[in-house]
Amino acid sequence: xxxxxxxxxxxxxxxxxxxxxxxxxxxxxxxxxxxxxxxxxxxxxxxxxxxxxxxxxxxxxxxxxxxxxxxxxxxxxxxxxxxxxxxxxxxxxxxxxxxxxxxxxxxxxxxxxxxxxxxxxxxxxxxxxxxxxxxxxxxxxxxxxxxxxxxxxxxxxxxxxxxxxxxxxxxxxxxxxxxxxxxxxxxxxxxxxxxxxxxxxxxxxxxxxxxxxxxxxxxxxxxxxxxxxxxxxxxxxxxxxxxxxxxxxxxxxxxxxxxxxxxxxxxxxxxxxxxxxxxxxxxxxxxxxxxxxxxxxxxxxxxxxxxxxxxxxxxxxxxxxxxxxxxxxxxxxxxxxxxxxxxxxxxxxxxxxxxxxxxxxxxxxxxxxxxxxxxxxxxxxxxxxxxxxxxxxxxxxxxxxxxxxxxxxxxxxxxxxxxxxxxxxxxxxxxxxxxxxxxxxxxxxxxxxxxxxxxxxxxxxxxxxxxxxxxxxxxxxxxxxxxxxxxxxxxxxxxxxxxxxxxxxxxxxxxxxxxxxxxxxxxxxxxxxxxxxxxxxxxxxxxxxxxxxxxxxxxxxxxxxxxxxxxxxxxxxxxxxxxxxxxxxxxxxxxxxxxxxxxxxxxxxxxxxxxxxxxxxxxxxxxxxxxxxxxxxxxxxxxxxxxxxxxxxxxxxxxxxxxxxxxxxxxxxxxxxxxxxxxxxxxxxxxxxxxxxxxxxxxxxxxxxxxxxxxxxxxxxxxxxxxxxxxxxxxxxxx
Amino acid sequence: xxxxxxxxxxxxxxxxxxxxxxxxxxxxxxxxxxxxxxxxxxxxxxxxxxxxxxxxxxxxxxxxxxxxxxxxxxxxxxxxxxxxxxxxxxxxxxxxxxxxxxxxxxxxxxxxxxxxxxxxxxxxxxxxxxxxxxxxxxxxxxxxxxxxxxx
Numbered sequence: 001x002x003x004x005x006x007x008x009x010x011x012x013x014x015x016x017x018x019x020x021x022x023x024x025x026x027x028x029x030x031x032x033x034x035x036x037x038x039x040x041x042x043x044x045x046x047x048x049x050x051x052x053x054x055x056x057x058x059x060x061x062x063x064x065x066x067x068x069x070x071x072x073x074x075x076x077x078x079x080x081x082x083x084x085x086x087x088x089x090x091x092x093x094x095x096x097x098x099x100x101x102x103x104x105x106x107x108x109x110x111x112x113x114x115x116x117x118x119x120x121x122x123x124x125x126x127x128x129x130x131x132x133x134x135x136x137x138x139x140x141x142x143x144x145x146x147x148x149x150x151x152x153x154x155x156x157x158x159x160x161x162x163x164x165x166x167x168x169x170x171x172x173x174x175x176x177x178x179x180x181x182x183x184x185x186x187x188x189x190x191x192x193x194x195x196x197x198x199x200x201x202x203x204x205x206x207x208x209x210x211x212x213x214x215x216x217x218x219x220x221x222x223x224x225x226x227x228x229x230x231x232x233x234x235x236x237x238x239x240x241x242x243x244x245x246x247x248x249x250x251x252x253x254x255x256x257x258x259x260x261x262x263x264x265x266x267x268x269x270x271x272x273x274x275x276x277x278x279x280x281x282x283x284x285x286x287x288x289x290x291x292x293x294x295x296x297x298x299x300x301x302x303x304x305x306x307x308x309x310x311x312x313x314x315x316x317x318x319x320x321x322x323x324x325x326x327x328x329x330x331x332x333x334x335x336x337x338x339x340x341x342x343x344x345x346x347x348x349x350x351x352x353x354x355x356x357x358x359x360x361x362x363x364x365x366x367x368x369x370x371x372x373x374x375x376x377x378x379x380x381x382x383x384x385x386x387x388x389x390x391x392x393x394x395x396x397x398x399x400x401x402x403x404x405x406x407x408x409x410x411x412x413x414x415x416x417x418x419x420x421x422x423x424x425x426x427x428x429x430x431x432x433x434x435x436x437x438x439x440x441x442x443x444x445x446x447x448x449x450x451x452x453x454x455x456x457x458x459x460x461x462x463x464x465x466x467x468x469x470x471x472x473x474x475x476x477x478x479x480x481x482x483x484x485x486x487x488x489x490x491x492x493x494x495x496x497x498x499x500x501x502x503x504x505x506x507x508x509x510x511x512x513x514x515x516x517x518x519x520x521x522x523x524x525x526x527x528x529x530x531x532x533x534x535x536x537x538x539x540x541x542x543x544x545x546x547x548x549x550x551x552x553x554x555x556x557x558x559x560x561x562x563x564x565x566x567x568x569x570x571x572x573x574x575x576x577x578x579x580x581x582x583x584x585x586x587x588x589x590x591x592x593x594x595x596x597x598x599x600x601x602x603x604x605x606x607x608x609x610x611x612x613x614x615x616x617x618x619x620x621x622x623x624x625x626x627x628x629x630x631x632x633x634x635x636x637x638x639x640x641x642x643x644x645x646x647x648x649x650x651x652x653x654x655x656x657x658x659x660x661x662x663x664x665x666x667x668x669x670x671x672x673x674x675x676x677x678x679x680x681x682x683x684x685x686x687x688x689x690x691x692x693x694x695x696x697x698x699x700x701x702x703x704x705x706x707x708x709x710x711x712x713x714x715x716x717x718x719x720x721x722x723x724x725x726x727x728x729x730x731x732x733x734x735x
Numbered sequence: 736x737x738x739x740x741x742x743x744x745x746x747x748x749x750x751x752x753x754x755x756x757x758x759x760x761x762x763x764x765x766x767x768x769x770x771x772x773x774x775x776x777x778x779x780x781x782x783x784x785x786x787x788x789x790x791x792x793x794x795x796x797x798x799x800x801x802x803x804x805x806x807x808x809x810x811x812x813x814x815x816x817x818x819x820x821x822x823x824x825x826x827x828x829x830x831x832x833x834x835x836x837x838x839x840x841x842x843x844x845x846x847x848x849x850x851x852x853x854x855x856x857x858x859x860x861x862x863x864x865x866x867x868x869x870x871x872x873x874x875x876x877x878x879x880x881x882x883x884x885x886x
Contacts, residue, residue: 068832212833215769404834645870
């Protein structure tokens with residue numbers, strides 16, 4: 001898609017808008033500027049967001065990468081809205097790597113798609129860019145017709161002069177356009193009113209969707225390039241460990257194997273076929289010994305968890321203040337009564353369906369590299385290879401492809417999955433496709449961290465909730481997954497701590513403390529980041545607090561949310577949807593509410609329990625979400641369904657355990673994901689408001705653990721405190 | 736030793752060793768990359784194809800087993816995405832990341848061949864063979880029901 005569009009735009013006159021001062025340019029065929037714009041000549045500050053060909057085709061750059069969340073449609077659609085483009089004429093192409101133009105304002109200008117923030121962060125700038133180009137088109141039509149620009153309006157891809165009945169298509173204007181050296185200024189009140197939106201708020205077919213039902217969608221793992229070899233890597237079981245003794249005789253004996261290579265972090269195999277590379281990796285399994293370097297050796301997650309929990313509960317154990325409001329310490333000293341609760345979450349694995357992979361071609365001499373990969377960050381995907389090869393970053397050519405799921409796994413600073421291919425290609429001088437097996441993907445997963453939570457709530461003599469205290473002991477994330485961001489962010493580990501507070505509720509004094517732990521286990525943001533663990537703790541505890549006071553958990557929440565109308569609304573509505581007051585025979589309801597990065601979500605789970613097996617069944621799940629202006633409403637519903645199912649797995653079955661630093665699970669037989677038979681009827685209502693759009697890609701995931709814990713409490717009087725609620729654990733809690 | 740078989744109505748041949756999973760022949764030799772590698776153990780269904788008209792995990796089917804047999808992949812389900820399931824998949828906007836969806840559609844096509852009007856329980860039972868990490872299950876059910884209705 002990309003190539004053919006590039007070729008066609010080069011052969012036509014175009015209108016383009018760049019960044020770096022938002023310069024405009026006309027690119028004529030074969031001109032130096034056209035070459036620069038297409039990325040085929042020297043880079044200039046002219047890389048465009050939008051180009052309009054004389055046949056009316058509008059090419060819009062997609063700055064975000066696509067892992068199923070729909071940003072490849074939503075972001076270009078925001079531009080198209082203000083441009084007033086005919087969506088049927090829009091072609092979307094991945095943006096080249098250029099942070100100055102395409103960087104995500106929500107991540108300090110990195111090209112990085114994560115945190116459900118693509119629409120949130122790009123919404124305003126992309127609207128302005130679309131409006132600027134529309135204004136240039138209007139100015140050109142005004143000049144051509146000799147009329148004041150104020151008399152012109154637009155219909156999709158057409159400028160209209162109502163007075164004279166004249167119309168001119170954007171393509172026709174592109175053929176005659178003069179573009180100012182400086183982009184026109186667009187004031188906020190010159191942007192469209194919500195009521196005038198033609199695309200935002202109206203569902204369109206996601207641009208890549210038709211390719212996903214006929215096998216033509218291209219993911220990183222599908223790439224083949226001429227002369228390509230296949231690679232696998234047997235990676236060290238523990239971070240920081242390196243190969244000691246390698247007996248490669250059996251691997252080398254596999255027909256088709258061309259090389260077995262010692263790497264800093266493992267042993268690589270290069271072969272002529274995929275199956276030979278996979279077979280040789282298998283043959284290496286018992287043939288490599290590893291140094292016991294690295295922090296995690298000796299670590300046992302069950303024992304470690306007990307230690308975390310003890311430290312969280314022991315107030316004399318040193319901790320760092322993460323967030324504070326009012327004077328919580330004082331309020332606890334003066335409390336008339338108090339409630340406390342403890343919670344735990346295990347490590348969890350991303351399990352994106354496409355195992356990690358990349359193709360790399362290092363040029364002879366190592367002075368350039370071409371990479372094909374699905375990545376959440378075009379920035380990290382090009383920085384790490386450049387650093388490794390000691391070459392400037394513009395010598396790294398990245399083809400970013402569709403991702404078969406991301407969930408946070410494909411955005412780490414060291415891009416482990418890309419570096420395998422770069423290193424092996426560098427060794428053998430051919431393009432190499434490195435594929436991780438599912439076992440590699442699990443053993444070398446970078447997990448949602450182990451966490452232990454101690455919470456307490458203080459009440460005054462009248463029973464009013466006055467103070468809230470949350471002490472979290474958890475494995476660090478940010479320093480491991482992205483040391484650069486950790487440093488730039490002042491050493492804050494927001495990915496672990498997000499969601500520890502009780503935003504939205506009227507609790508005057510709040511204190512959150514972090515007990516920083518580094519076990520050496522690989523960790524990463526995983527869908528829902530810290531919010532999943534932390535909201536399990538806070539929303540289950542809110543339920544405990546309500547019950548301790550003898551108040552219905554819905555009534556209690558609504559009382560505390562009175563001052564937060566959007567929050568109140570999602571909770572009130574979800575309760576109506578679920579018919580909260582109706583008692584069920586053998587089933588019960590549990591409620592939770594979350595403010596997740598500004599998005600308001602509430603959920604209710606309806607559960608039953610097989611007391612003999614300990615198996616929990618969720619029959620229905622009701623969910624409300626208010627994420628402000630809904631750019632693509634049906635996709636928000638789809639993402640919410642998705643994040644509910646993801647949360648269901650994290651809550652009921654998904655568990656990674658560590659023994660002597662090594663991951664115990666291997667594949668889907670011992671890391672069990674939700675299947676169709678496990679999924680409840682989901683009833684989701686999108687509450688649309690005029691607020692700035694906020695995230696939708698993972699907001700419901702953290703609702704699941706607390707709603708189920710709260711429902712089981714209602715059903716049995718027993719509190720489930722350790723996620724996931726696997727049957728054995730549930731049985732133990734019941735007895 | 737060459738193994739001859741039929742893929743999507745056309746003769747195919749492979750010299751891959753007999754123990755090679757069909758998956759790798761389809762993807763890397765025949766370049767039909769719509770069939771995906773997910774787990775390599777027959778647990779996720781991303782690699783689902785039809786062998787002689789019935790669904791089969793291509794990661795668990797060896798080259799030695801396919802001589803003379805007929806394989807259909809997602810690319811061969813219809814020439815132009817016109818299979819009722821493919822149409823229903825788009826109408827219900829099922830795919831998210833999309834990686835598992837070829838396998839989902841091939842599993843569903845097998846179901847509808849056996850049972851053109853499946854009950855919801857039968858759909859859930861049959862389709863629980865396939866994992867979708869994006870959790871599109873509710874839409875898959877709707878799409879299978881729609882395809883059954885509109886076929």
